[in-house]
Amino acid sequence: MGICPRRCTIIPLLLSLSFVLLFLYFLVVPTPPSPKPPSSSASSSSSSSSSSSCDLSVGEWSVDPNPPPPLYTATCPFHRNAWNCIKNSRENMARITSLSWRPLSCLLPRIDPELFLRSLRGKRIGFVGDSLNENFVVALLCTLRSADNGARKWKRKGAWRGGYFPSFDVTVAYHRAILLASYTWQPVEQIATPVNDGLKGIYRVDVDVPADDWANVTKFYDVLVFNTGHWWGLDKFPKETPLVFYREGKPITPLGISGGLRVVLQSMISHIEREVPKETIKFWRTQSPRHFYGGEWDHNGSCLFTEPLKQEELDSWFDPRNGGVNKEAREVNHLIQQALKGTSIQLLNLTHLSEFRADAHPAIWLGKKDAVAVWGQDCMHWCLPGLPDTWVDILSARILDRLEVG
DSSP, X not given: OOOOOTHHHHHHHHHHHHHHHHHHHHHHSOOOOOOOXXXXXXXXXXXXXXXXXXXXXXXXXXXXXXXXXXXXXXXOTTOOGGGBTTTTTOXXXXXXXXXXXXXXXXXXXXXXXXXXXXXXXXXXXXXXXXXXXXXXXXXXXXXXXXXXXXXXXXXXXXXXXXXXETTTTEEEEEEEOSSSEEEEEEEGGGOOSOOOTTOOEEEEEEEEEEOHHHHTTTTTOSEEEEOOXXXXXXXXXXXXXXXXXXXXXXXXXXXXXXXXXXXXXXXXXXXXXXXXXXXXXXXXXXXXOOOOBSSOTTTTOBOOOSSOOOGGGHHHHHOGGGTOTTTHHHHHHHHHHHHHTTSSOEEEOOHHHHHTOTTOSOBTOOXXXXXXXHHOOXXXXXXXXXXXXXXHHHXXXXXXXXXXXX
């Protein structure tokens, strides 16, 4: 047998030294913490879902193969007949309520009515604006009633409609104020200045005066949700009965409807910032889009759709550059976003997710025999249960996030 080379002795020494060095390394250097597993839908909370890093308004609609039943039925005492699509035998209701909104960057939890009411015990929620905010509040009232069968109607403080939930001492109400600012009708014989032929009168809008419907109740509520925009058009105020704008009692001329809306938004938002307590949670809801196809509401516009629109269809329907009948939502949203900059009022963005849902309006199922012949199809408001229940989920998440309920 030959003599072992020197390296036969060196190799064991090197191996021993390597093990000693590795032992010392792991002794001195701390082990990094294990990464946390992604949270499941069962463990995610409202607050994590609505954090500042999550935009609940960006996502897509998907069919839930096993959708949970709606939280209320056609018998809800807070219902408004024209939106009670189950009672009115609206076709496709099972499909309408089987779609779920899936935000791209987080989870949107379904409202837990009991948790929501318990978290807001002793508080009051007020909605101020036009009938689309009424559509919203009816969905919330019916949803919350599922957790308190003793709920009863509440119409105080000038509220148009509302509900009181005695088990939790919570009040939810709606104040109708379509322009937010005060406006009054003046027939042509009361107008001192020369008028155009065909003028029947004017609606005087005092841009610096909040409407009486809500001016004196803002300190009563702990949460306020504002909106306006759907009445700001020539279809509501044609040249025979136009809006004329005043500030400090003097007419502002010349000022069209769009310019008037801009001034009213600035003035009303300034009033809210001055007069509403700082601790009040304040939201401004973006526009609810319309889905009139083939004409305006009074020119045979229709929305007899069975499926939502596709993403690539939205701009053709709603981009103002295309001049369509449904362009007003994005136009008004631009003015709202500009007016809210630098304020304490939070934007409640519900427009984009609603743009898809051409299938979810009452359309011809309005509950009255001659309603369509008189008013046309309703392609503006929404079936209940339906899309506004998703608005309720988002509002609930946002409120609970502010209250730090997780």
